Each structure stands twice: as structure tokens, then as C-alpha cells.
Amino acid sequence: MSLYRFWWRFVFVNCLWVTVQSGRRFKREDIVNVAIELFNNCKCVYDYQCSTVNGENMIDQRSGGESRNSTKITCKGGRFDGEIICCKQTYTNWTEITNLDYKNNTKTEMFLKCGIQRAKINVRVLTDEEDGNVPFNGEFPWIVAIYKKNIAGRWVFYCSGALIHPKVILTANHYFRSKNAADFKVTAGGYIELSRIEDNLNSTRQVVEIVNHPKFDKDSLYNDGTLLFLNEAFQITKTNSINTICMPPDDLNINNSRCLVAGWGKGSTIDGTRVLKKVDLPLVSNSKCQEQLRRTRLGRRFILHDSFMCAGGEKGKDACRGDGGSPLMCLLPGERRYFHMGIVSWGIGCGSENVPGVYASVIKMKSWILDELNKKEIKL
Incomplete structure (x- = not known):
């Protein structure tokens, strides 16, 4: 031999x-x-x-x-x-950005385009739906785990969010009403296993400011969006597994599409380890969603607010408790890049047939997001 x-x-x-x-x-x-x-x-x-x-x-x-x-x-x-x-x-989907300024320095670097997955596989999990539909490391490099300091001073998992800029996270408002930014940290890196927070500057950042949507309604969850600003931008380079997700395009037309949602919520524990799980869902028009939700305990007079959008309605496939703040991710038309379509907000139960999940519409809040970033001279 x-x-x-x-x-x-x-x-x-x-x-x-x-x-x-x-x-x-x-x-x-x-x-x-x-x-x-x-x-x-x-x-x-x-x-x-x-x-x-x-x-x-x-x-x-x-x-x-x-x-x-x-x-x-x-x-x-x-x-x-x-x-x-x-x-x-x-990796070839890199764009040269000149005079990049994170308020720390100004330089020219090569940065990965938004919405590109980092197919850096550290753990082999090629599973079908019967096996739990667990993504592999790097599949969703913009999803972050948000941790909150409890009364004992320990950091515990609180909710999920998505990087729309290296130092800005978009998540659900109902988690952050009257909260102190100093009580929150985030971890990124495309990991599937949710482990305890560590003081690693490469994957952990401190939240320094919370900006809630001005028209959020605490009872109905209208306009359920919040921006978390970080003390330092995450580095998006060829040597790590962090990236941002794109914002929805202005001329969006993706009728009859299926999109993905992923989170560490209910049912995400496998062999004692809490792991990121994903599911693909059909988009549901607001008119159809309202019709289907009226058949639930919400009643026949329920009106779906236009700050929401819907996805799902297939038996056993849904976001659920603990997935709040996670992004609903759709492919840009004609591309292999993902954009942020919605934020996991609320639902009636989980995974019931003909009962879609309800998401805060990122399209509806896009102008507010851009205005807030412009105030801080942050450009996407």
C-alpha cells in the first residue's frame, strides 16, 4: 500500500x-x-x-x-x-468599502455582502425534519443570542435578534420596554449551541442603547420593533463566522414564497443541549391571515394591524415560545442572499394547522430603522 x-x-x-x-x-x-x-x-x-x-x-x-x-x-x-x-x-462575495468609519477608525477593507451565509461547518448536522431540522454552524451568521443579567448577577438567555449592521441589532420591542441597556449583552458567531455567556471580545458585545419603536403598543404589540446599539462593532472578516442580514428591498415582490425562521425557543433542546432550530414557512397574506385568526379565540371581529405580517399555518411547523425577536428570513429575488422580512412577535398556540404565526413587519418599520441609523451616522 x-x-x-x-x-x-x-x-x-x-x-x-x-x-x-x-x-x-x-x-x-x-x-x-x-x-x-x-x-x-x-x-x-x-x-x-x-x-x-x-x-x-x-x-x-x-x-x-x-x-x-x-x-x-x-x-x-x-x-x-x-x-x-x-x-x-x-468566499468571493466580498465588497471593497472605502473610508469605512465605525467611529473608531477610517480604513479601506473587504467586507462580506449582507445576507450571505457563512458555510463554515464545525459540526456535521445534515438532518431531515424527522431529526429536528437543526442548522449547521454558520448557516445564519446574523442571528445573535441576547442575554440579560438577573437579580443574582448572572447572565441568562433572554431572546434572539439579528445583526442588520455590525453594531446594530433588530429585535422585538416587547422584550425591551423600560429596560436598562447595561443589563444586556449579546453573542454572535453563527453558533447553533446556546451556551453560557463568556467575556470573549471576539463574540460578545455590550448593549449601550435601546431605541424602541415610538408607536409600539404594549397591549396589542403593534410596531413590535427595537434597535439595540452595541458598544463596539462586530468584525466581519474572512476569518470569522459573523455577518449581517439585508434589509428588505423597496421593490419587493415575493408572493407565494417560503421563508425561514430559526431560534432557541421551545423544543430546541437536544440531548440536554439547547440548540438553534430552523423551520421553513409559507408567507401568508394579511387578509388570509386575518381570516384564519378570526377562527381562533380572537373572534370574528379581530383586525390584524398593518404593522404585522404572517407566515406559517402548517401543522407542527412554527416559531414558538422563546423564539421572540428571531428573524423571518427570505431570499432576495434572483439572489442567494437573505433579507429580514419579519420579527417573531406573537401567535395563537404553536404549530396549529391554518393558524399562522404573526411577525412584526420589517418592511413597515424600514423607514423608522433608517431614520434612527442616520441620526447616528450609520449607513447600511
Whole structure:
């Protein structure tokens, strides 16, 4: 046996040993995918994630000489053949920004475009819905965990939010009425496991100002949006797994679309660990949503305020308690980038058929958000 083949077999066996020792559940397909990655120098990711990283790096099989066909190297798993492919992890969606000013310095750097996922896989979790639909690390690099200091002086998980700028978080207002900014910290980094907060300057920031929507109603939750300003901007570079989510475009038209929501809420504990979970949901028009909500305990006279939007209504698929503040994420039309469509706000139960979840509409509050950022000379 050649030294080359012996080396690859040694690496492969050791990877499997680490997987077993980690105590994580894994399938036969995961073992096969490890081998595919090792022998092709790529990562098994969903097809759309390879496109967001670099569409040109989908692996082609060579058919002799310099010619090649367009057949991708597919990995095991997924709902259909070709959904998970082996993709080289290089990042090309970077934009040069001149005179970037975070009130600390002015410089020219390369920054990742908003809404691009960081397909930096540290934990292999290629699962279907029956396995809990857990995203892998870096899939939602803009989602942050917000922690609050309790009366004992300990930091405990409070709610979720999303980075719309390296030093600004958009989240739900009903968590932050009459709150002291000094009582909150946030962690970012695209992690799926929710662990205790640590004093790590690379992933933790202090909230220094809370700006609530001026037309928020505490009883009906109208205009349920809040901006959290941080003491220091998160660094979005090629070496970390943090990014911002885009704001909705002005000429948005995504009728009949499905979008994603993710959070650490009810039902997110797996093997004693609280992990980020995701679900895809259909958007529901406000008129249909109002009609369906009138069939619940809200009654036939219920009026859905125009500061809300709806998604869901499929049995067993919904955001739930503890997911408040999480973003509803939709793909920009014709692109592989995500924008912030809504903020998890309220619902009637969780996951009931024909009962959509209700979200604060980011489209409706976009002008307020931009006005507040402009006051602080912050540009998206």
C-alpha cells in the first residue's frame, strides 16, 4: 500500500473515531460524506449554500484531458438527489468599502455582502425534519443570542435578534420596554449551541442603547420593533463566522414564497443541549391571515394591524415560545442572499394547522430603522 493511501485511510479512520467519541448521533450517510469530503477536498453542504459561497466552486468530474462535464459530486442525505453537494469553501462575495468609519477608525477593507451565509461547518448536522431540522454552524451568521443579567448577577438567555449592521441589532420591542441597556449583552458567531455567556471580545458585545419603536403598543404589540446599539462593532472578516442580514428591498415582490425562521425557543433542546432550530414557512397574506385568526379565540371581529405580517399555518411547523425577536428570513429575488422580512412577535398556540404565526413587519418599520441609523451616522 502506498504511503499516500495509508495516510488518507489513517485520517478517515481517525475522523470516524472522533465522531463516535463525540457521542453525537450519526447515520451511515454521514460516514460516507466524511469520505467524500476527505478525498475531494470539499464540504458537504446544501446546493443553495454552495451558490452563496461561490457558485463556480461546485465540483465537476473530469472526463479526461482538459475537458470536464457538469456533473456535481453529490453527498448523501437531503430530501432529493443532488440537494447536498460537495462544495469548495472559498468566499468571493466580498465588497471593497472605502473610508469605512465605525467611529473608531477610517480604513479601506473587504467586507462580506449582507445576507450571505457563512458555510463554515464545525459540526456535521445534515438532518431531515424527522431529526429536528437543526442548522449547521454558520448557516445564519446574523442571528445573535441576547442575554440579560438577573437579580443574582448572572447572565441568562433572554431572546434572539439579528445583526442588520455590525453594531446594530433588530429585535422585538416587547422584550425591551423600560429596560436598562447595561443589563444586556449579546453573542454572535453563527453558533447553533446556546451556551453560557463568556467575556470573549471576539463574540460578545455590550448593549449601550435601546431605541424602541415610538408607536409600539404594549397591549396589542403593534410596531413590535427595537434597535439595540452595541458598544463596539462586530468584525466581519474572512476569518470569522459573523455577518449581517439585508434589509428588505423597496421593490419587493415575493408572493407565494417560503421563508425561514430559526431560534432557541421551545423544543430546541437536544440531548440536554439547547440548540438553534430552523423551520421553513409559507408567507401568508394579511387578509388570509386575518381570516384564519378570526377562527381562533380572537373572534370574528379581530383586525390584524398593518404593522404585522404572517407566515406559517402548517401543522407542527412554527416559531414558538422563546423564539421572540428571531428573524423571518427570505431570499432576495434572483439572489442567494437573505433579507429580514419579519420579527417573531406573537401567535395563537404553536404549530396549529391554518393558524399562522404573526411577525412584526420589517418592511413597515424600514423607514423608522433608517431614520434612527442616520441620526447616528450609520449607513447600511
